[in-house]
Amino acid sequence: MALCSFECLLASFLVLVVVCAKAGLGTTVGCIERERQALLRFKHGLVDDYGILSSWDTRDCCQWRGVRCSNQSGHIIMLHLSAPPTEYVFEYKSLRGEISPSLLDPIPPFLASLTKIQHLNLSYANFAGRLPSQLGNLSNLLSLDLSYNYGLHSGNLECLSHLTSLRHLDLNSVDLSKAIHWSQAINKLPSLIHLKLGSRGLPPLTTPSLSPVNSSAPLAFLDLSYNDFDLTSSVYPWLFNFTTTLVHLDLSSNVDLNGSIPDAFGNMISLADLDISGNQLQGSIPDIFGNMASLERLDLSKNKLEGEIPKSLSNLCRLQELNLRINNLSGPLPQVLDLLACANDTLEILYLSYNQLRGSIPDLIGFSSLRLLDLGDNRLNGTLPTSIGHLTKLQWLVIGSNSLQGNISEAHFLHLSQLYYLDLSSNSLTFNMSCEWVPPFYWLRTQKKLRYLHMSTSNISDVIPHWFWNLTSLIYFFNISNNQITGTLPNLSSKFDQPLYIDMSSNYLEGSISELPSVLGLLDLSNNKFSGSIALLCTIANTYLVYLDLSNNSLSGELPNCWPQWKSLIVLNLENNQFSGNIPKSFGSLQSIQTLHLRNNNFIGELPSSLKKCKSLSFIDLAKNRLSGKIPPWIGGNLPNLMVLNLRSNKFSGSICSELCQLKKIQILDLSSNNLSGTIPRCLSNFTAMTKKGSLTITYNFSLHNQLGDFEDQSYVDRELVKWKGREFEYKNTLGLVKSIDLSSNKLTGEIPKEVTDLLELVSLNFSRNSLIGSIPTTIGQLKSLDVLDLSQNQLIGEIPASLSEIDRLSTLDLSNNNLSGKIPQGTQLQSFNTSSYEGNPTLCGPPLLKKCPGDKAEGTPKAYSYEDDIQQNGNDMWFYVSIALGFIVGFWGVCGTLLLNNSWRYAYFQFLNKIKDWLYVTTTINMARLWRTLQS
Template identity: 40%
Template structure:
C-alpha cells in the first residue's frame, strides 16, 4: 500500500512539471525558447499585457510558466478583469507553443472569430479554458485530438451548432463546461462514456430533446491513479478507484442542464448518481412527477434547483431524505396546495426559494425556527395564510426575507435585528411601524407596500444611514409628516411613499440623499411648492412623481438641471404659471436607451449576487419575471413601478418602466404656450398636458417626437391648425386633442384618420375625416412632404408651394396682360 501511495505522489509531481522528488529546483535554470518568446511577443502586440518586460526572460512574465529544464512554455494564463479591454485574435498563435499543458484565456475578446483548427496541434493539453472570449462558430472536430484533456471550458461565448459526439469519447475529461453559448440539438449519447466526469455544465444553450439517462455510465470499468489538472490556475488532484458495480455515473458531482429547451420527465437514473452534490435542471420544461425515487440514494446532494418547471413534486411524508441541502430553489414549481412538509428534514439550508409554488396553506410553526446560517428565504407569491410570528432565530449572517404577495395578516412584531432585506409587501399586515427601530443598520432593502399599515413614520431612520438603498411604503394608510430623519439615508436610491395620507411639505432634508434615482411621493396630501432643491441636488434622478397632491406655485426652472430624468409626473396638483422653456433640456428624454450605466443596486443581495458576489446574469433573468429588475450585461437595474397616464387611462408600469420616457403635468392650472423646445425630446414616449389653461398654437415641429405613442393635449385653449408634422408620428396609438379651439382640416393621408371622433370633439372649427363635418376643397396630400426634409415637418414644402404658386401667378398674369398692352 505504501508503494502504491508513493507512486501516486510521484505521478502528481511529474504532471505538475516537477521532475524531481524532494529536490529543490532553481526556477531560473533554463530560459524560454526564442521561438516561443517571439510567439508571446506576437500575442503581446495584440493584447499589450507584458508592456515593458520584453527584454526579460519570458518565463518570468506574469501568467507564463515554463518547464524548469526544457524552457518550453507549459502554462499560459491571460485574464482580463475589466470588460473586454483586451482584444485581438490571438488563438491561432497558440499552436506555436507545442508544449502547452494548461491554457486559460478568460474575457479576452476574440472578436467573434471561430476556434482555429490549428489549436488541435497542442496534443499535450491537460486543461483548456477559453471563456467569455467572444468565440463563434461550431466546436471544430479537430479538438478530438485532445486525448489527454481533463478540463475543458468553452463557456460564455457564441458557439453554435450541435455538441459534437467526439466529446463523449474524451474519457479523461473531469470537467466539461459548455454553458452560455448557442449550442443546439440533443445531448450526445456518447456522454455515457465520460466515466470520470466530475462536473458537467451545459446550461443556457438551445439544447432540445429529453434529459439523458445516466445509468449507462456503469458499463465501463477503469482504474486510474492520482491525476492532476489545473482549474482556474490552481492545481487539483483527483484520486480514482475502480468503478463500483452500482449503477450511475460514479464520479459526477455537478450536473447543470438549466435554461435549455429540454422536455419530458426527469429520469429516475438521476437518483443513481451517488456522488451528486449539485443538481440544476431549472427552466427546461420538465413534466410529470418528481418523487422519492429521484432522491432516496442522493446522500451528498447539497444544491438543488428545480425552478421554473411545470412538473409536480410528490414526496411522501415518511420519505427518509439522507441529504442536507444548503440551497433549495423551487420557484414556480407545483408544490402546493399543502405546505411541503419534507422541508422539516432540512435544517441546514442557507437559501430557500419556494415562491409562486401554489401553496395555499398555513405555515407550520416548526418552519419559523430558521437555520442560523440562513442567507435568503423566499416564500412569496403564494396564498399563504396566518400571522407572522416573532422570529427569534439568531442569524449568523444578515439574511434576506421575502414573504410578499400572500395573505398574511396581523401586526408585524419582528425582533430579530439582523436582516439585509425585508419584503412583506402585498399582504394584509396592519398596525404601526415601530418594529423598524429594532432592526440594525445592515438593512439595504425594505418593502412594506400594499398593506394596511397605519400611523406615522418612526423617526429613527438615521440607524440605516450606511446601507438602506430601497424604501417602499406605498399604498398603506400612513399619515403625518414625512420625518426629516429620512435625510440621513445617504445611500438611498429609491424612495416610494405613494398612496398614503402624508401631509406637510416635501422635507428639505431629502436634499442630502444625493444618490436618489427614483422618487415617488404621489397620491398624498403634501402641500407647498415643488422644491427647487430637487433639481439642484438630486442630479441622478431618473423618476420623479409628485402627482395627486396639493402642491401649488410655479414650476421651478431648477428642475431643468435633471439631465437624467426620464419619467416626470406632477399631474393633478394646483400648479400655475408657464411651462419653462428649458424643459426641452431633459437630455435623457432625447437619447435612446435606459441611461443609467451606474445603476448597480440589486433587488436582493444574495439572490442576484449582490455587491459582494459575482453578478450572475442567468439568475437575474430567472428572477426578472417575478421581481422588479431589468437585467443587462453585468448589472441588475431596479425598476420599480409607477403609474403612467397611458393612452387615456392610468396604467401601472413595472418591468417596462425603463422603456417609458414620459412627461405628465396634466390637471393643473398652467397657462401660456407649449415651448417649442419640447420637440427636442425625440425619445419621448408619452406626453400629457391635458386639463390646463394652455393656449396658442401647437408647436409645428411636433413631428420630431418620432417615438411618441401617447399624446394628450385635451381640455386646453389651443387654437390654429393641427400641424402637418403630426403625419410623422407613425408610432402614435393614442391621441386626444378634444375640447380646444383647433380649426381647419385634419391632415389627411396619415394615421390621424384611424382615431375615432372622441380624439377631436369639442373643436367646432375642425373638419375632415374622421369627423362628419366637411371641409372646403382639399389641400394637397400630406404625403408630398417626403420631397423635403421630414425634420421640418412639411412647413418648408408649403412655403415653397405658395411661393411657387405666387411666382406662377405673376408669370401667368404678365403673360396674359402683356398681350393687351400697347407696343
Template identity: 40%
Template sequence: MGFGFGDIYLVRDGEISRSLLNLTYLNILDLSYNSFHVTIPTFIGSLTELSYLDLSYSSFNGTIPRCIGSLRELRQIDLSNNSLYGTIPPEFGNLTNLQYLDLSNVGRCRVENIEWLSHLSLLEDLRMDGISLATTNHWVDAILSLPKLTHLSLGGCELSQVVYPYSSSFLNSSSSSSSIESLHLGNNNLNSSMYRWLLPLTTNNLCSLDLSGNMLDGIPKYLGNLCSLVSLNFSDNSAIIKFLDFLTNLSGCTSLTLADLSAYGSQFTGSLSDEIQKFSSLDYLDLSDNHLNGSISEKLWELPWLQTLDLSFNNHRVPSTYHLSNISYVKYLDLSSCKLLGPRFPKWIHTFKNLYHLDLSNTGISDTIPLEFWDVWPYPLTYLNLSSNNISGKVPDLFLIFDAYSVIDLSSNSFYGPIPKFSFEMESINLSRNKFSGGISFICQAVYGFLLFLDLSHNSLSGQLPDCLWNFDSLTVLNLGHNNFFGRLPPSIGSMIQLQVLYLYDNNFSGEFLISLDLGANKFSDNVPVWIGENLSGLNVLILRSNKFFGTIPLELCHLANLQILDLSMNSLHGSIPSCLSNLTSMLHQGGFSQDVLFYERIRGYATRAGIYVDQALIEWQGVEREFFSTLKLLKAIDLSSNNLTGQIPYQITNLSDLIALNLSKNELSGEIPQKIGEMINLEILDLSRNSFSGRIPSSMSHMSFLNYLDLSYNNFSRRIPTSTQLQSFQPSRYNGNAHLCGPPLTKKCPGDEPELPPIIGKSEGNREDTDDELMGWFYIGGGMGFVTRFWIACGVLLFNRRGRHAFFQFYESFKDWVYVKVVVFIANLQ
C-alpha cells in the same frame, strides 16, 4: 503593475506606454482588469523573452496582432473577455512552448483554419469559448494531436458537425489518444450524431463533461462506463427524453463516481423513481424546469452525500409526509412551483437539520405554519422563500433564525400580527401582500446593517415613519406602498444615500415634500423643491401626481438629464412650461434606464445583485390610469396635465425626439402649437385638450405616423385640419370645441371644399349624392379600421417595441395606398 521585476507602472491615461520596449528582458506582463479601449499594441511582439502574458478583462478592441507569434518563449497567454474581432491569426502555431491558451469571449472572432493548433504539442489547457468554429470541420483531428491536453472548453463555438470519417491520419497514429479530463461543449448546435466523434475524446480520464445548451435526445451507454466522471451538465437540451432512460444509460460505473448532475431546463419526462438510489455519490442534483411528474422517491432523500437539490418548476407531487429512516444532509432545497400532495405544510422539512437554503414558494400550501418550524434550525438560514402560497399564522422575531446577508421572502400569503423583528444584517426582506398590522418603530433599534431591500407593501401597517432612517444608509429599494402610514416624512429619509426606489403610493402622508421617486396620490402641499434637480441627478422617474403641490415648475428639474418620466399632473402648479425641459437628454435618445436597480437571484443560497428590480408606477395612459411594471423603463413621457399652467408651449420641447407621450391637457395654455412639433416623430400620445390654443394645426403633424391617441378638443384652433391618414383616422370628438376648425374627419367643410366629381354614366344627378355618401362611408370605414388596428396593436404587443412599431407603420402605409387604389377603381367602375 507587477511585471516580475517589482511594481512598474507603465499605464497612463488608459494607454500602454512605449517604454515597455525598453524592458525586452521582461518574462511576465500582466495588464488584466483595465479599461484601455485601444488596440493591442504591436510593439508587444518585441518582448521576446515573455513567458507569461495576461491582457484579459481590459477592453482591448481591434484585431489580434500577428506579432504575438513572435513570442516563442510564451508558456501562458490570456486574451479573454475583451472586444476583439477578426480571424485568430495562425501565427499562434509558432508558440510551441505554450501550455495555457485562453481566447474565451475575446469578442467576435473566428477560426478559419485550425491546423495551427496541432503544432502546440505541449498545450495542457485550451479555452476558446465564443470563437466561431463554424467553418472548421477537422478540429477533432487537431485536438487529438495534443497529447498533453487536459482541459478543453469550446462553449458557444457554433459547432454543428464534424467531417466523418476523420480526414487526417491522427486517429490511426499511436499518438492519437486523449488525455482530456475536462470537456466543455455547451451552447452549440450539436445533435446526437456528435457522439460518434465524442467517443475518442471521452476516455476514462474524463472527470467533467458539459453538453448543455444543445439539441441532444439522450446520452449513449458508453458514457455510463466512464469510471472517472464526476460532473455532467446536460442542461437546456431541447429534445424530449424519458428520465428513467437517461439514468439507465448512466448506470455503469459512472453511477458510482458521479457527484454533480445538472439537467435544468431540459425536456425530461416521467418520475424521479427509485433508480436514483444507484447514484450513491451524488452531492449536487439540479433537475429544475423540466416536465417530471409523479411522486418523488423516498430513496432520493437517503443519498448519503446529497447536499444540493433543486427540483423546482416541475409537475412533481411531493408527499406532505415522508418516513425517512436517516437524517438528510441536504443543505440547499428548492421545490418551488411544484405541488405538494395535500395543502398541509410539510412536517418532514423538520428532519432537514442542515438546511441553509429553502424555497417552497408557489407550492399550493394552504395551512397554518407550525410554530416549531421556526425553532428547528440549529444553523442560521441564508435564504427562505415561502411566497405565493396561502400560509397563515404569526411570524416570531427573526433575529436568531437568519444569518448575515440572508434573504427572506414571505410575500403573498396570509401572515398576520405585527411585523417580526429582524436582523439588520440581513440583505433582503419581503413581507408584502400579507395581513401584518401595527407600526414599524422597532426599526430604530438598528445601529448598523447591510439591508438592501425592504418591501412591506400591501399590508395594514399604520402610524408614522420613525425618524431613524439613517440606520439604512445601504438600502436600495424601500416599498411601503398600500398601507395606512400617515404624517410627515421624517428628515432622516434624506440620509438613505443609496436609495434607488422609494415607493410610498396609497398612504396618508402629508406635510412638506422631502425626497421621492414616486409619491403620487398623497397629500403633500409645498413647492416642488429645487434640490430634487440639484441632488438627485441619477433620477429616472419622478412622479408627484395627484398631490397639492403649488408654485412654478423649478428650472432645476432640467438638470435631471437621466429623467425619462416626469409626471407633475393633478396639482396646483402655475406659471409657464420651462423651455429648458429640452435638456432632459434621455428623451432625445433611444434606450431604457441607464442603470439597473437591485434584483435578487438565488444562486446556491446566496443573494446576488444580478438584474433589475421590477419597478412599478401608476401613469395616465390614453386617458386611463394604468399600472406599469417591467415596461416602465422603456416609457418616455411628460405629463403636466390638470394644473394652472399658462403661456405657450416652448418650441424647444420639440427637440425631445424620442418622447412617446406628452400630456398638457386641462391647463390655461395659449398661443399656437410650435410649427416643428412634427419632428417629434416617436410621439404616440399627444393630449392638448381643454386649453386656449389658437391658430392652425401645424401641417408638420401629418408626419407623426406613430400617433395612436390625439386629443385637441376644446381649444380655439381654426382653418383646415392637415391632410394625412393619421389625423383623419381619429374620431371627430378629438377635435370638438374648436368652432373654426374644418375638414375631415369633421363634417364641417372648409371654404372651396365642394368636390366636382365627373359625370357618372347611367346615373342621374340625384344618384350622385348617393355615390358621394357611399364613397365617404368607404373612407370612414377604412379610417376606422385603420384606427382600431393601430390602437390595439400599439396598446398591446407593440407598445414598447420600437422595431415592431416601425414595421407596422410601414405595413400601414402600404395598406393606405391599397385602399386608395381600390377607391379609384370603385369610381371608375361606377363610370
C-alpha cells in the same frame, strides 16, 4: 519610494510566507535587528484599532504575534497577519493605513537577504502601486502569489522572466492592461506549471507573441478569466500550444469571446477541467468534446449555445460536474440523461436550468452520486418521480419554474437527509404529506442542514407553524412567496446569525412587523396584510441590507430614523401603505439606492434636500401623497441617472424649473395634478433618452452573500403605474419602452414649446387641463411613435396641424374644449376618432364632426325609394329566417326520433315539407323574374 497603501473594508490581511530551501534544526536564535527595525517601521504606518500588533514591543521579534523565524538563521520566514472574523462571517477586525517601503525598498536589507526564498505569498494585501522590479532578483522562487491586490499594476512583466525556477504564478486581479508583451515574458518561464492572469483586462497579443512557448514548459493550470480581449484572434493560437499538458483551463467571463467553439479543443486530451462560461459563444455544442475522455468538469454556462446536446458526451465517463445552465439548449430531458449514463456513478453536479429542455423527469436512481441537481426554468412536464427520494447524497434540488404537476409525498423526501437547498417553486405540485408521517430527518421541522428553501407559487394554503422559525440558525435564504399562507411574524431577532434573505410576499400574513434578525440582506413582505409601525425595522443593524419591500400592506405611522445604517440599500419600496409625516432627512445617507417607491401614502412637507446625495437614484415615485413646496432644482443637477420621476397628485407649487432639463436619461416625467404654474420650459428637448429607443426593462443588479461566503448575482426589474388613456396601467417587462411626459391638471400658462416635438421616441404626451394658449406646433407630426396625445381643456387656438394625420400609431387623441378652428385634416387616422376627441371647439369643422366646413360640396341626392326593391329585400330576409328555422328543426334529434316512431306525425311532417317546397319555389320564381326585369330596364 513608497510601495503601497491599503484600506481594509470587509477583510484585511497580509500574508507573507517565506520558506527556506533547508529548514534545518538547532537552537532557537533571536531575530535579526535590521529585520526587526523593518517590522517596526512597517507597524508605524499602520492604524491598529484592534490591538493586533500589541505584542510588537519586545526585543525578540520572533516572539511577536504573526511572526515566525528560522530556528537555524534567525531570519523571518513567515509574516501572517490575517484578521480573525468577529461574530459575523463577513465582518473582520482589520489593520489599516500605509505599508512602509521598508519591507521591499531597497531589496536589501529584507527580501534580498533571503536569497533562498522559494515561496512568496502577498495575496489579499491590498497593495497599490507598480509591481516592484526587484522581485526579479529572487531567482530561487518556486511560487509567487500577488493575487487580489486591486491597486497593484504593471506595464511590463519582463522582470519575472528571470524567475526560471518559477512553477506557480498568480497575478489574478493585478492590473496588466498595459503589459502588451505579457506572453513573451511567460514564454521565458520553462518550469511554469500553474498560471493565473485573470480579472484585470489583459491586452491582446501582438504578432511576435504568438511564437510557441518553450517546449519544456509543462503548463498544466491556466486561468485567463475575466479579461476583455478577443481570444479568437489573439490568444487561441498561443493557447493551443499546450494541448498535451493542460489539465485545467479557465476562459470564463471574457466578454469578447464569441463565435462558435473551435474544434481545436478536441485535441486537449489531457484536460480534466474546462470552463468557458459567461461568454458570447454561439452555435451548438460541438461533437469534439467527446474526444476529451479525461474531462471531470465541463462548464459551458451563460452563453448563447443552442440545439440539442451532442451524443458524443456519452464518452465522458469520468464526468463529475456538468454545467450547461443559461443557454438556449433544447431536446428531451430523458435523452440528455441517457447520454450521461456512462458517468452515472461519478456525476455529482448537474446544472441544466434556464434552457428549453422538455419532457418529463425520468428515473434518477442510477445517479447515486448526485449532490446537486438543477433543472429549473425549462419546459419540463409530468410528475416528479419518487426515485428522487433515493438520491441519498443530494444536497441541492431545483426544479422550479417548469410545468410539473401531481402530488409531492413523503416518498419524495424519504432519504434526503443531506438536503440544504430546495426549490420547488412555480409548478403545479400539490403537497400531500400524511399527518402521521415522521421522516427520518423530520424533513423541514428538525432539518439541521437546510440552507436554501424556495417554495414560492406552490399552492400552499395553511397557517405558518410556530416551529417553522426554528428550522436552523444556518439558513440564509427562504422564499415562500405567492402562496395563501396565513399567520403572523414572531420575534426573529435571535433566530438567525448569518446573512439572511427572506421573501414572504403575496400571502395573507397579518399583524405587526416584529423584531427582525440584524443580519438581513433582503426582506420582501409586500402584498400581505401587515399593519402598525415599522419602527422595529431598526433591529436590522448591518451594512449589507440591499433590498427592502414592504409595499401593499396597511402599515402606518412615521418612518423611523435608522436609514444611515443601511448604506448598501439599493431597492426601497414602501408604496401603497398609510405612512405619514415627513420623508426623513436621513434618506440622504442611502447613497447606493437606485429605486425609491413611496407612492400612495400620506407623506407631507417638502422633499428633503439630503436626497441630492443619492446620486445613484434612477427611479423616484412619490405620487399620491401630500407633498408640497417647489420642485427642487437639485433633482436635475444632482441626480444624473434619473430615468423615472413621478410626483403626480401632490401639492407642489411654483414653476417647473429649467434645471429639470438636465435629466438626460429621463424616460417618464409625471408632474400632473399639482399646483404648478408658469410656462413649460423650452429645454425639454434635452431629454436625450426620449429621442432614442430604449431597452425593454429597467433593471438593477446586486449581489447577495451566500452561506459559503460567495456572492450570488440577483436583479430587480422595476415596475411603474403609468396613467394611460385615462386609466393607470402597470408596466414592468416593457417599462423601458415607455417614454412619457404628463404635466396635466396644473395651472400652466404660455404656449406649447415646439421643442417638445424633437422627442422623437415620445409615446405619450399629456398637457391637458391647464391654461395653455397659442397653437399646436406644426411639427407635431415628427412624433411618429406617439400613441397618446391629450391637449384637452386648454385655450389653444388655430388649426389642427396637417402633420398630425401622419402619426399612424396614434390610438388616443383628445383635443376637446379648446378654441381650435378650421377643418380637421383629412386622413384615415384623425377621422377614425370619436367626435368627443374634438368637441368643445366651436369653429372646428369636418369629419368626424357633423359640422360642415365653408366651401364643402353638397352631398348627392339620396336614391329614390323603390317599392320593388323593398319587396325583394323582404323576400331575402324571409329566406334567411326560414333557413335558420329549417336547420334547427331538421337537426333536432327529438323531432327526428318522434317522426321515426309515429306514422301519422311522419305523414303530416312530409306534407308540411311539400307545402314549404312549393312556397319557396313560387317565391323564388317571382323574385327572379322581378330581378330580370330590373336588369333589363
